Amino acid sequence: MAPLKSMEKEYPLIDSHFQSFCASHAIFSLEDFLLYDLHALIASADNHSSSITFKQGIDQLLSVIDTQLPPLMNGLQLLEDAECNKRLLPTGFKGIDALLGGGLRAGQLTELVGPSSSGKTQACLTSASTVAKNGGSVIYFDTGNSFSPQRIAHLVGQTSGYVIGNQAEPGPLQKVMERIICYSVFDIYQMFDVLQQLKINLKSKIVEPDRRVQLLIVDSISSLITPILGGSGPQGHALMISAGYLLKKLADEHNIAVLVTNHMVAGEGGTSKPALGESWKSVPHIRLLLSREYGSNVCNISTLKHPSVASDRAAKCVLCICDC
Known part of the structure; x- marks a missing residue:
């Protein structure tokens, strides 16, 4: 909350x-x-x-x-809402989309967990460009200066079949870039401020129908939350749970797919585990683990948590790397 x-x-x-x-x-x-x-x-x-x-x-x-307090809904109403409003948004990665049954689901919070250089940011950028290319608006929270408009342009150029810098057809790239709204957010309070304003705008219908937000990305949520978890006081934990609650509430009420990234930390016995601890573990609807094969652009994805898919299902995808 x-x-x-x-x-x-x-x-x-x-x-x-x-x-x-x-x-x-x-x-x-x-x-x-x-x-x-x-x-x-x-x-x-x-x-x-x-x-x-x-x-x-x-x-x-x-x-x-x-x-x-949300309105009470019976099982039939929930089913109708899921079929009519909770659409699937392709990420641009066949492997990830296959694991998710078609893509990121509106109304749910999906978390990408992985070590540094595993492909989390690339997955966020590709998802943003894919959703924007298909006509949806994207809110992108950049917490570490990792958002790259050049990489977005490269992705759009690849998938649209024209070369970056070709002035003959500037339309597709311009439309995609206009649909991605990036905020540089460096602490949890900034994120709350932007989310509260977004919540007000969505409720008041300020957002135009043809620019309706379909995807909200936080890359990375752990960068915002980890600094406030130190010490023995309850404030950091409460803020973490509040952040998860607000993201899920926006997702559900406004049929937005939420995608967040989380880094890995050292666990018992030297094994790595997702950051933010056991309390955060229950927040995402879906958790995917990303790892990159050494010396290649091949990324392995497996399910850590999914409401309708067995854990430990795995797939592969190839990262699009550009020198931008």
């Missing part, structure tokens, strides 16, 4: 003064608020000189939670 800091612009009662009051009770997000004893919090507000405004802030948080 959302951190209180990210809610201030949309809800003026959740100002810095109220946030400080909540922080004194180790409440930094809506999740923390839900877990706290409401009666004890109100009693604490009563003993404060700003009791009226603090209780108004508490009421504001309760109303926000009420609006975020």
